[in-house]
Amino acid sequence: MTVVKVECVRGNIAEQRDMDVIVNAANAELLPGSGVAGAIHSAAGTGLAEECRALAPIRPGQAVISSAHQLPNQHVIHCLGPVYGVDEPSDRLLAECFRNALLLADRHELTSIAFPAISTGVFGYPLRDAAEVAMKAVVDTLEDLNCVRFVRFVLFSDQDLSVFNKALGVESRLSGRQR
């Protein structure tokens, strides 16, 4: 069995220089916007939005890949998370973001991927529920990966970090028990 490391850190998704690919909590049009998308586009430069024009629009749960332009990574994967209470079923659509991003990174032979807490900002997904969905989706996808060896969640605050760390602990115990 291959080992995939999963970790949670506090930080800025646009400053993950040791990761092959970072994931954008995108909007459907793949435009700069606020939060994660704002940070990624401003660090990447205007070339990213230009490239993204041909890839948009995307639907909730979908993941598309672009180059990283001036970011220190090889690629950016753009995911559209569900708007909580609007795009239903929210939990399945959120899980699809993580699964589709991992599979896309794997198909591009990338080994490390950093995720933000998709949908938990402007899109209103409760953090604790989002953390559980994210961890389960990642753990459920691990067996389908050939290249990805390192998954990082990047949280913006200590409070968000502790919620994600707790969800990671619970999910590791559950998946360990199933083996």
Ligand code: ADP
């Ligand atoms: P969404 O529209 O999918 O809800 P947001 O970008 O509004 O996405 O926020 C998603 C989460 O990312 C929120 O928890 C927010 O606090 C966090 N966040 C915002 N900016 C950054 C950043 N630069 N790096 C990491 N996380 C961020």
